[in-house]
Amino acid sequence: MIITIKDETFAGKILxxxxxxxDTTTVTMKDIITSRVTKEVEEYNKKLPQFFNGLVEPTHAEKTLNGFKLKNKAVIDAEKQVFVALHAFQSNAFFVLVNNVQSESLEQQVELSTHTKISFIKLTPLVGG
Known part of the structure; x- marks a missing residue:
């Protein structure tokens, strides 16, 4: 089953x-996040572009308007990125909507179908607070 996930703003703009x-129609939120981060890292590592546009910031990177820029262009460790992303989900650094309902835990079961809508909403910290 192929599912399209989207990164969105609070206003619903697709980023x-x-x-x-x-392989199955029933997955956990952990499976979705792991699959997403692994695919992002694999795609980045194949081409090693200037910027990494992933869910979480890699180690030794700086955030820019175009994504995360690694100080030394290097391969990213997918396992480390998955660990950071799972921790970020549990720390509410971003949240995931499945069919417009917020997911609460990594163990939450998700039934996938051709109509399943999955959106990632990143939270941005306020400056000066």
Whole structure:
């Protein structure tokens, strides 16, 4: 089953889309996040572009308007990125909507269908607070 996930703003503006493939129709939120981060890292590592546009910031990177810029262009460790992303989800650094309902835990079961809508909403810290 192929599902398109979207990164969105609070206002619903779509920032990017990514297709993920799953072998089963029942997955956990942990499976979705892991699959997403792994695919992002694999795509980045194949080309090593100047910027990494992923869910979470890699180690030794700086945030820019175009994504995360690694100080030394290097391969990103997918396992480390998954760990950071799972921790970020649990710390409410971003949240995930499945069919417009907020997911609460990594163990939450998600039934996938051709109509399943998955959106990632990143939270940005306030400056000066």
């Amino acid at each position: 990017q889309e990514l297709d993920l493939e799953f």
